[in-house]
Amino acid sequence: YGRRPTDPAFDARTLKVSEAELKGLSPGMEQFWRIKKDNMDCLCCFKVGKFYELFEDDAHTAHKELELNYMGKTRPHTGFPESALDKYAEQLVARGYRLAIVEQMETPLQLAERNRVAKVQDPKHKMIKAVHREICSMLSAGTLTSAALAGPEARWLLALAQALPEKGDPEGTVGRFGVCLVDAASSKFALCSFADGPTHTRLRTLLAEAAPAEAVLCAETLSADASLLVSIAVRARCISAMRGTDRFPDAETTARELAAGGYFGQSAACAGWPEVLANFRPDGAPPATAGEGSGGRADALALSALGGAVRYLKRLLLDRELLSLGEIELLPTPGGGCAWDGRAAAGGLGGGRAMALDAQALSNLEILSNSADGGRRGTLLDTLDRTCTLWGGRALRGWLCRPLVDVDAIELRQEAVGCLIEVQSELEPCRRELRKLPDLERLLARIHALSIARADDGATFYADVGAKRVRELLSTLLGLEKLERTVRTHLAPRVAAGELKGPLLAHCCSPGAGFPEGVREALDELRREFDWEAALESGRVVPGLGVSEAYDAAVEGERELLQAAEDERLRVATSLGLKASQVTFHGGAKETHQLEIADVLLKGKPVSSKWQIMSSTMFVKRYWTSEMRAVVAQMEEAKAAVEAALTAEHRELFKRFAAKHALWSRAVRCVGEFDCLQSLAFASSAIPGLTRPKLLRRGEATGNKPLFRVEGGFHLLAHRGTSFVPNDMALGGVQDGSCGSAEGGGEEPVAAIVTGPNMGGKSTLLRQTALLAVMAQLGCHVPAASAELTPADAIFTRVGANDKILAGHSTFRVELEETSAVLAGATVDSLVILDELGRGTATFDGMAIAHAVLERLVHNVGCRTLFATHYHLLAEEHEAGDRGASVHRMACNVDEGTREVTFLYRYERGSCLHSHGVNVARLAGLPAALLDSATERSAHMEKLTSAARPAAGGASKRARVGELAKQVAA
Numbered sequence: 001y002g003r004r005p006t007d008p009a010f011d012a013r014t015l016k017v018s019e020a021e022l023k024g025l026s027p028g029m030e031q032f033w034r035i036k037k038d039n040m041d042c043l044c045c046f047k048v049g050k051f052y053e054l055f056e057d058d059a060h061t062a063h064k065e066l067e068l069n070y071m072g073k074t075r076p077h078t079g080f081p082e083s084a085l086d087k088y089a090e091q092l093v094a095r096g097y098r099l100a101i102v103e104q105m106e107t108p109l110q111l112a113e114r115n116r117v118a119k120v121q122d123p124k125h126k127m128i129k130a131v132h133r134e135i136c137s138m139l140s141a142g143t144l145t146s147a148a149l150a151g152p153e154a155r156w157l158l159a160l161a162q163a164l165p166e167k168g169d170p171e172g173t174v175g176r177f178g179v180c181l182v183d184a185a186s187s188k189f190a191l192c193s194f195a196d197g198p199t200h201t202r203l204r205t206l207l208a209e210a211a212p213a214e215a216v217l218c219a220e221t222l223s224a225d226a227s228l229l230v231s232i233a234v235r236a237r238c239i240s241a242m243r244g245t246d247r248f249p250d251a252e253t254t255a256r257e258l259a260a261g262g263y264f265g266q267s268a269a270c271a272g273w274p275e276v277l278a279n280f281r282p283d284g285a286p287p288a289t290a291g292e293g294s295g296g297r298a299d300a301l302a303l304s305a306l307g308g309a310v311r312y313l314k315r316l317l318l319d320r321e322l323l324s325l326g327e328i329e330l331l332p333t334p335g336g337g338c339a340w341d342g343r344a345a346a347g348g349l350g351g352g353r354a355m356a357l358d359a360q361a362l363s364n365l366e367i368l369s370n371s372a373d374g375g376r377r378g379t380l381l382d383t384l385d386r387t388c389t390l391w392g393g394r395a396l397r398g399w400l401c402r403p404l405v406d407v408d409a410i411e412l413r414q415e416a417v418g419c420l421i422e423v424q425s426e427l428e429p430c431r432r433e434l435r436k437l438p439d440l441e442r443l444l445a446r447i448h449a450l451s452i453a454r455a456d457d458g459a460t461f462y463a464d465v466g467a468k469r470v471r472e473l474l475s476t477l478l479g480l481e482k483l484e485r486t487v488r489t490h491l492a493p494r495v496a497a498g499e500l501k502g503p504l505l506a507h508c509c510s511p512g513a514g515f516p517e518g519v520r521e522a523l524d525e526l527r528r529e530f531d532w533e534a535a536l537e538s539g540r541v542v543p544g545l546g547v548s549e550a551y552d553a554a555v556e557g558e559r560e561l562l563q564a565a566e567d568e569r570l571r572v573a574t575s576l577g578l579k580a581s582q583v584t585f586h587g588g589a590k591e592t593h594q595l596e597i598a599d600v601l602l603k604g605k606p607v608s609s610k611w612q613i614m615s616s617t618m619f620v621k622r623y624w625t626s627e628m629r630a631v632v633a634q635m636e637e638a639k640a641a642v643e644a645a646l647t648a649e650h651r652e653l654f655k656r657f658a659a660k661h662a663l664w665s666r667a668v669r670c671v672g673e674f675d676c677l678q679s680l681a682f683a684s685s686a687i688p689g690l691t692r693p694k695l696l697r698r699g700e701a702t703g704n705k706p707l708f709r710v711e712g713g714f715h716l717l718a719h720r721g722t723s724f725v726p727n728d729m730a731l732g733g734v735q736d737g738s739c740g741s742a743e744g745g746g747e748e749p750v751a752a753i754v755t756g757p758n759m760g761g762k763s764t765l766l767r768q769t770a771l772l773a774v775m776a777q778l779g780c781h782v783p784a785a786s787a788e789l790t791p792a793d794a795i796f797t798r799v800g801a802n803d804k805i806l807a808g809h810s811t812f813r814v815e816l817e818e819t820s821a822v823l824a825g826a827t828v829d830s831l832v833i834l835d836e837l838g839r840g841t842a843t844f845d846g847m848a849i850a851h852a853v854l855e856r857l858v859h860n861v862g863c864r865t866l867f868a869t870h871y872h873l874l875a876e877e878h879e880a881g882d883r884g885a886s887v888h889r890m891a892c893n894v895d896e897g898t899r900e901v902t903f904l905y906r907y908e909r910g911s912c913l914h915s916h917g918v919n920v921a922r923l924a925g926l927p928a929a930l931l932d933s934a935t936e937r938s939a940h941m942e943k944l945t946s947a948a949r950p951a952a953g954g955a956s957k958r959a960r961v962g963e964l965a966k967q968v969a970a
Helices: 019-023 027-036 056-066 082-094 108-121 201-210 224-233 251-261 275-280 300-315 319-323 359-364 380-384 390-401 407-422 428-435 440-450 465-496 503-509 519-529 532-538 549-576 626-658 661-686 716-720 762-778 811-825 843-861 872-880 917-923 928-947 955-969
Strands: 042-048 051-055 077-081 098-104 133-139 157-163 175-183 188-196 214-218 239-242 328-330 584-586 594-598 612-616 620-624 708-713 727-731 734-736 743-747 751-755 786-789 794-798 831-835 864-868 885-894 901-909
Touching (some): 027 051, 051 082, 056 077, 157 201, 157 300, 175 201, 175 300, 188 201, 188 300, 214 224, 214 300, 239 300, 251 300, 251 319, 300 319, 380 390, 380 661, 390 661, 390 762, 407 661, 428 661, 440 465, 440 661, 465 503, 465 519, 465 626, 503 661, 519 661, 549 584, 549 594, 549 626, 620 626, 708 762, 716 762, 727 751, 727 864, 727 901, 751 843, 751 872, 762 786, 762 794, 811 843, 843 864, 872 885, 917 928
Parallel strands (some): 042 098, 188 328, 751 885, 794 831, 831 864
Antiparallel strands (some): 042 051, 157 175, 594 620, 708 786, 734 743, 885 901
């Protein structure tokens, strides 16, 4: 407290407010500031009766962002009804604000009783004038647990720590990162650690894959470059820099805090410490339990990141709710060639090796987001996502980030996709049923959270929160019932009949194979416990007589008080000499059981002066006798007791449901995997011109070299209605004239130089080639007439021109950083696409770098490479002699009279020695006089260049070109 923003130890969460200042406030505002001064980074939604109210700067923010009117005339003050919390919270969190929800933990009657008891115990007790309030929940962009607020996509919270390189790290390592990702809506944690180089390629890839909504950083150890990358990926309001006493704990401290918190082994859903954390399990803690596909254990740096995440979640009152499920897995190294989730890699049957797609590849190929507005429209994900379930859509996104590498695993997916294509129309009823399912993956986590003690358990709500929670359980139960019935009626019979072949579909669709047995029986057991339909309508699961002693006693107490109120009504009628029907009950939610009597009946009657008039009209008066007042006061407590007993019964029901979490989760996961497969099948059949590719292992059949041969390949977006010229492509294999290869029986080079005019289609060709490889290794059909390839272990891209102003890097620096990542990571099995390398500097410097990079890829790495360039000398060198790369061009026709260029978009052998840049200038609308001047200057430069070249071909030409290239490269 009390530090200025310029102080290194400044904490933006706190504000110094003296006791004298607090004592000078009204009781309610004093309570507000005692909470607010420790949570200055939050908007405090302060419950007052049936409203959430915001004060001071929070009120200004709510007025600006939500257009709420100010209330009162002194201090800034606004608010909204309790029922509108979700609506307004969604808008504020979407803008990056963090909310602290402050609830009333007692009613005014309970406060009065507390004061009465305290006065009896201590006659000097000072009366408390404000009901007790506490923060019961916090909402932030990366920690939303409600599916309604979180949306369909995973919203990851990223906790990031950094340490110095270790012995054994790769050469050039500048630091190691520890990562914890949390999907609060699904109660999932993913841990990893990795070494990274000066360009932070792996950190960039992590940020691109996960797209975190919020970040918690270990500010004392994180480098400025890493912090900058996070600040670009995550909005500033959603970044928390932890330092001082809040810094990330080390691994040993984290283990002690996890053990002290008792997070694991306290529920049936998690019997012990997750296997991922087994190396750090303290003595006496519940033994580790191996989860499905856990596949490894976290190291000290990853555990430190988990510790930072847990401390942050503890502040948000979410630590126990999320950790107690024990869903903690090891995250493969970003861009490291392993599947994001080993269980999902091949539909649950292993196949954990995956293609590495770094951040640059994901961006350049527009796999997850487009380059226009950052949305998903027009991306590969948008094109292939035909999933029917929300959790299936999230799983497909993971598949796209990590396509498979193992040929056996790919062929298993291809087999499943092929079978599903054959029965596409027959499966439409199944797809319709799947579309009706709620988000079961998140609902399972939600019901587990409701089965444990929560901070808002004692809060006073005027909306029926209990009914909402019961309906969430019923939605889950009915969804699981529909899911099981869909598998049993639509899928399992087709597997048994042989219509759905192969181990993947058997795994997803056959009870006992992968889909668990016992789901139907477990649901039937829960159906016998209570009436689902009645509970869905009423929002209550009322236990039968004798099931719950506490509930029976509470109901009996309430019944006795109702009878006491009825006896008092009859007594009053008798004392006034009236019929029982002439004295009736009246009252709303608060002042119930008012004794209503018509004025005409009261004339001359002995009305006691002790009766209190509660309300009246022109014709009636309504009273409380002292006895009725006492009964009504007890009724409030009795109703609270009934609700508390019912809430306890609901929690026990939630616990019984959550005890079978593994069963439910496995069933949901199997259907999610099936949904991904049918999505690939539906896209493969719906997009015209797609075919099943043939995957080969690099070995004798391929001359121990990689292979990529395609006939009639086109860009995936061609199916959207645009005309498109298909092209053949041959990288590797025999020169037999097929797929655009040369003839003669020799070996086709695995690298190709692509030349051609500006706007001639070079970049599109490069991208469509890489996308085809991604789709092939997903197990999907590909946009081509035929395709044959060996799997790529990684795809590297150097496409487009961008600078990084915030990092102080020019366009050319960024270009070379990306090239450096290619050279450092590429292997013989990689696919590399390089577009106009070297254009960001002087011509000869750029050509020298392009020449050297191409030489390295061709002669040292030997990987499949598409090298688009306007350096015609480079193309001539490879065309003149056997330099290891074939030379191709994007064809065009040039009108010699007008110099207008007609693009043919045809990929063919041979080089194009003109870029026709003036033609693009004409298309861009530059003035005609300027174009004429540029054309003359271009012709002059062309003459000078031609004069430096040998006039004849043959050995002298090859020697001259080689000599020039060496001089440039030197």
